[in-house]
Amino acid sequence: MSMIKVEHLTFSYPTSHDNVFEDVNFQIDTEWRLGFVGRNGRGKTTFLRLLMGNYEYSGKILSSVQFDYFPYPVADKAKMTWEILQEVRPLAREWELLRELSLLEADAGVLWRPFETLSNGEQTKVLLAALFLNEGHFLLIDEPTNHLDAHARAMVSSYLSRKKGFILVSHDRRFLDGCVDHILSLNKADICVQSGNFSSWIENFDRQQNFEQAQNTRLQKDIKRLQQAAARSGIWSSRVEASKIGAADKGYVGHKSAKMMKRAKSFEARQQKAIEQKSGLLKNTEHAEALQIRPLEYRSDILAVLTGVSACYNGAAVNAPVSFSVRRGERIILEGKNGCGKSSLLKLLAGCPIKHTGTIKLGSGLIISYVPQDTSHLRGTLPDFARQYQLDESLFKTVLRKLDFERVQFEKDISEFSGGQKKKVLLAKSLCEQAHLYLWDEPLNFTDVYSRIQIEQLILEFSPSMVLVEHDRAFREAVATSIIPL
Numbered sequence: 494m495s496m497i498k499v500e501h502l503t504f505s506y507p508t509s510h511d512n513v514f515e516d517v518n519f520q521i522d523t524e525w526r527l528g529f530v531g532r533n534g535r536g537k538t539t540f541l542r543l544l545m546g547n548y549e550y551s552g553k554i555l556s557s558v559q560f561d562y563f564p565y566p567v568a569d570k571a572k573m574t575w576e577i578l579q580e581v582r583p584l585a586r587e588w589e590l591l592r593e594l595s596l597l598e599a600d601a602g603v604l605w606r607p608f609e610t611l612s613n614g615e616q617t618k619v620l621l622a623a624l625f626l627n628e629g630h631f632l633l634i635d636e637p638t639n640h641l642d643a644h645a646r647a648m649v650s651s652y653l654s655r656k657k658g659f660i661l662v663s664h665d666r667r668f669l670d671g672c673v674d675h676i677l678s679l680n681k682a683d684i685c686v687q688s689g690n691f692s693s694w695i696e697n698f699d700r701q702q703n704f705e706q707a708q709n710t711r712l713q714k715d716i717k718r719l720q721q722a723a724a725r726s727g728i729w730s731s732r733v734e735a736s737k738i739g740a741a742d743k744g745y746v747g748h749k750s751a752k753m754m755k756r757a758k759s760f761e762a763r764q765q766k767a768i769e770q771k772s773g774l775l776k777n778t779e780h781a782e783a784l785q786i787r788p789l790e791y792r793s794d795i796l797a798v799l800t801g802v803s804a805c806y807n808g809a810a811v812n813a814p815v816s817f818s819v820r821r822g823e824r825i826i827l828e829g830k831n832g833c834g835k836s837s838l839l840k841l842l843a844g845c846p847i848k849h850t851g852t853i854k855l856g857s858g859l860i861i862s863y864v865p866q867d868t869s870h871l872r873g874t875l876p877d878f879a880r881q882y883q884l885d886e887s888l889f890k891t892v893l894r895k896l897d898f899e900r901v902q903f904e905k906d907i908s909e910f911s912g913g914q915k916k917k918v919l920l921a922k923s924l925c926e927q928a929h930l931y932l933w934d935e936p937l938n939f940t941d942v943y944s945r946i947q948i949e950q951l952i953l954e955f956s957p958s959m960v961l962v963e964h965d966r967a968f969r970e971a972v973a974t975s976i977i978p979l
Contacts, residue, residue, distance in 0.1 A: 495523050497544075497631070499684075501552035504543060511901070513539055516552075517684050521660075521677065523558050523631050526653065528669040528691055529662045531679030532897050533913030533941045537662050540679070541633040558631040558658075565620045570609035574619055577608050581623040593622035596655070598648050612831045613640035617649065625656055632659040636912070638668055639938045640866075642830045643964045647671070664913075664942050666691050667966045695942075782895040784924060784947050788957040791929040793856055794821050796958055797842060801851035804837030811837060812979045814851055819930065824952065824959045824972050829979035835962045836866055838979075839932045842960060862928035866935045866962070868915035872908040878918065884925045892921040896944055912939035920948070931959045937968060 502517040513536040521527060531537055543550055544560050567577055578590060591601050597618040603611055604619075611619070617637050624632055634653075638646050650671035653661065660677065663669055669676075669691035676694035678685050687694050797819040803810035812834030819825060819842075827835040841847055842855070843863040855861075871878075875893070879886040890903060896917045902910070907918060916939050923931060937945050945968055952959070952972045963969060969976070 495557045496555075497521050497523060497558070498553070498555040500555065502543070502550060502554065503552055504539070504548065504550040514550075514684075519677075519684055519686050521675070521686060523556075524657050525675045526657055526673045527660045527675045527677045527686075528673035528694075529660050529677045529679070530664070530669070530691065530694075530942060532943065533917065533939065534897075534899075534902070534911045535679050537679055538635055538911070541635055541660065541662070544633060556631070558629065559627075561624050561627055561630045561632050563620060563624055563632060563634045563637060564617075565624060567608060571607055573604075574606055574608045574611065575604040578604070578619060578623040581620065582626045585623065585626045589626055590619075590622060593625065594618065597622060597652050614642060614645040614831045617641060618645075621649070621652070630658075634659055634661045636662050636664075636939060638663055638665050638964070639912075640831065640935070641964060643828065643966060643969075644830060646964055646966075664937070664940060664945060665965050665967075666695075666942060666945075691942075782947075783954075784892065784895055784951040786924050786931075786951055786955045786957055787927045788931070788955060789860060789927050789929045791821055791856060791859065791958070795819070796821060796856050796859055796930050798854045799838070799842075799851065800854075802838065802841065802853060803850045804834045804841060805848040805850065810850060815977065815979060816851075817977050819958065819960060821958055822956050822974075824957075824961065824974045826969050826973040826976045827960065827962050827979060828976050833979045835979060836934050839863070839934050839960060839962060842930075843932050856929070859930060860928045862923045862926040862931045864919045864923050864931075864933040864936050866938065868912065868919065871910075871915050871918060872906060874906060875903055875918070878907060878922075882922055884922060889921055889925050892924050893917065896921060896947070897941070913941060913944075916940050917944065924951075929958060931957050933959065933961045933963070935962050935964070937963055937965050 498520040500518055502514050503512055504514045505512045529537055529540075539548075541562065542548060544554060544556075545562055565581055569577075575587075578585065582590075587604075590604065594601055594603070599615060599618040599622070603615050608616065617640075621634070621637065624630070637649060641649065646665065646668050650668045653659070653672035661669070661673060673690055674688070676687050676689065676691060678687070678694065678698070687697065689697075795818055799818075800816045801814040802816070803812050803814050805811070811832065812829070815838070817825070827838060829835055837847055837849075841849055841853055843861055873881075875890065876886055878884075879889045890898075893902075894900075898914070898917070902914065907915065910918070916936065920933075920936055920940075923933070936948065940948075945965065949968055949971045961973075
């Protein structure tokens with residue numbers, strides 16, 4: 494057991510005048526399983542890269558362990574998976590890798606296939622298995638759940654619960670609850686470490702914020718009352734001082750005036766103390782404004798009907814034929830393992846020219862808003878993006894502000910945004926579009942917990958007709974009206 498100590502860490506990117514971290518201090522045990530949470534764009538990945546020694550900084554990061562980063566960069570994905578894993582863990586024996594893959598319910602045959610032919614879930618599993626074989630290393634795991642289906646998430650969470658010595662960046666609440674014993678939270682004003690899983694951390698965080706809000710309200714009332722009392726005492730003191738003119742006993746009047754002035758000064762001192770107490774509160778409050786959506790009312794109860802539909806690639810169907818109807822106000826989740834055709838079905842509903850069997854009937858005049866899974870195509874400025882998709886720029890930016898975008902982000906190229914911020918751009922676009930049917934493909938990928946809760950509340954309040962692909966179990970349980978297995 495050893496400690497990783499962060500002392501007076503300050504860092505900013507060369508192109509920015511604002512510090513990402515400023516005088517940060519904390520320490521963590523290398524035996525812990527740490528969940529790392531915080532808003533998008535606040536610096537989680539940056540901190541992991543600082544631990545890896547990728548950037549220069551002021552302050553100290555003291556550690557006796559070596560760090561490994563996930564996802565591990567694979568230079569030549571055409572190589573056999575076994576060769577790549579030997580690069581990751583040169584001393585690993587085949588039986589050791591097979592043992593780890595068995596714990597992850599991964600087929601041993603993946604070792605003898607080219608890495609590029611593995612699904613995203615298989616790639617995640619084999620790299621995690623190899624990295625955890627580096628004994629004595631501390632693993633920095635950056636958002637492993639993206640593109641993992643629900644079953645794979647459960648397997649990876651169970652696998653991590655058997656390990657120790659890692660920091661895990663994830664926004665999936667159930668995933669974190671299943672495998673971490675401490676939370677490292679990147680807040681507005683500081684970084685805090687707390688024992689427990691995500692649920693216990695968020696409960697304590699909310700309790701602290703509610704306590705500080707109550708304290709803040711009380712102090713605001715005290716400050717106002719003391720201001721009024723001090724003002725009254727000052728006026729009375731001035732009046733008494735003025736009454737000295739022509740008074741028979743000027744000494745008595747002067748004493749009375751001084752006493753009232755002293756009382757006013759006491760009020761001012763108490764007021765200043767209350768202001769100082771108030772300034773120490775609510776520094777980490779995460780205020781998430783309510784989002785809105787403007788779904789159009791379709792004239793018929795049925796919006797779309799799929800009958801015996803299978804998406805086809807290279808002449809082969811990727812899913813068994815599926816049939817279902819999309820009714821007004823329904824929120825349908827497509828469920829299944831990676832590669833079973835969920836995204837393809839959404840694309841078919843969105844009108845993409847994909848070869849398929851069966852029939853898809855869309856209601857006449859049906860207007861659809863589509864959020865794709867991929868964000869790699871996003872670039873240019875936000876005003877350019879708004880013009881490209883004929884969005885009300887003011888409304889578009891307002892939605893982004895509610896999703897925790899700082900105004901400074903509006904000046905950047907979208908290609909410089911974090912993965913979560915890019916996803917929020919696509920979500921904000923959809924929220925600005927009036928449609929009968931909303932098709933969202935993994936809308937929560939990379940997005941922070943607070944935004945996930947905002948989106949849940951939005952869907953429950955406005956009840957738009959939706960077909961979604963999403964693997965976040967807490968989100969699915971909150972919003973789904975039905976689940977279609979593939």
